[in-house]
Amino acid sequence: MLPSTAAAQLIVGNIVNKATQQPIPFVNVGLPKRGLGTVSDEQGHYQLRYNPAYAADSVRVSSVGYEPRMMPFAALLAGANVGLAPLTVSLTDVNVVAASVYSRTHTLGLDKPRPKFNFSLRSNELGTEIGTVIQVERRPSLVQSLHVVVAKNETAPLTLRVNVYRLDSQGQPTTEKLLQRDVLLTTSPQTGVLTADLTADRLVLTEDCLLAVELVKSSGPGTPDVSKLYFGGALGYGGQCYARLASQGAWIKPTVKSNVPLLGKKLQVAFYLTVKD
Structure with missing residues (x-):
């Protein structure tokens, strides 16, 4: 392409x-x-x-x-x-919800990937992304933190930007970002969970969204080999996985070949949010 x-x-x-x-x-x-x-x-x-x-x-x-x-x-x-040009934000009426209303803390998204069911970014180009739809169970939900499960990493440290995209009426990712600042994560040779604290952002979700990571920088010489960075994943009934090859490119749905009926199961990447609702 x-x-x-x-x-x-x-x-x-x-x-x-x-x-x-x-x-x-x-x-x-x-x-x-x-x-x-x-x-x-x-x-x-x-x-x-x-x-x-x-x-x-x-x-x-x-x-x-x-x-x-x-x-x-x-x-x-x-x-x-x-x-x-700096974005001019026009203020509208705001409904204030008391902090005490958010009483339950739990996670949204895939927080328990299946062994050896891993995903990688689709290309080595800056701006390549992979994400998963986060289904918001109770609305509104106040986001506390976000998490990215790294199952394996054998490449140089990479800087990833976390993006939260609004979905359109058909459930497809749009260009609108709900997270209004750059949240950056840096990979290391260790596996585990990369986490960012979002409590200060006061990000309130009232609808499903796409939680994605985007390659924005490589600390090693030459072109990064993203095929050696693996995120946890699964095949289940949660939110659909999406990916794109390069910055501003079209989103696609990765597919899986199976000898048995999938029965509505979808590919999911182990990205998740901790929320209060």
Whole structure:
């Protein structure tokens, strides 16, 4: 799905805050229709390999806290630097729920993966993602923390961004992120559970969502080998697994071959939330 090495060219640029001209870290840059994209580094610098035949396509540039931009790819080729405007949030009526209402603490998602039932990211490109639908049992649910089960890791340390996406009316992931800041996790050679505290975010879920991890940085030399990083998983009756190859790319449902009927079971990745409801 990526352009051939012979045809590919490289564009290099920077993503900055349009108001302050300060660099924006870990910005998603990609051609949604091509499954081609990348993520900027901490200094807002990005490199994107592309095929010149894609000049008539559109490119999407987005980051939490900023207005996303959809622009002709030809315009990006003409001037590789991009400014994003800070997002203006219009306040609406808010229903305040007393903290005492959230009395039960429990987990949502797959917290007990099956042995040897593991998943890996689908490509080595920055921006590749894998996630699972979190089914919210009681609404509203106040998120306390998120967890990612690493079953095996034999590659260099990787930085993963955790994203929580709103679903559309058909249950498909949208581009809207419910978590309004970058939450980063770094893998290590040890297996176990990577955890992030979200109590300060006051993230309240009133609907199902997609909990995903996205590759945004590799600490090792060269291209990271994501095939050596495994997340726990299972085949069960919980939320559906989704994946995408590159930044801003289309989401797909991984499939499984089986000699017996699945009876409605779905592939699940061992990502879960601790909530109060």
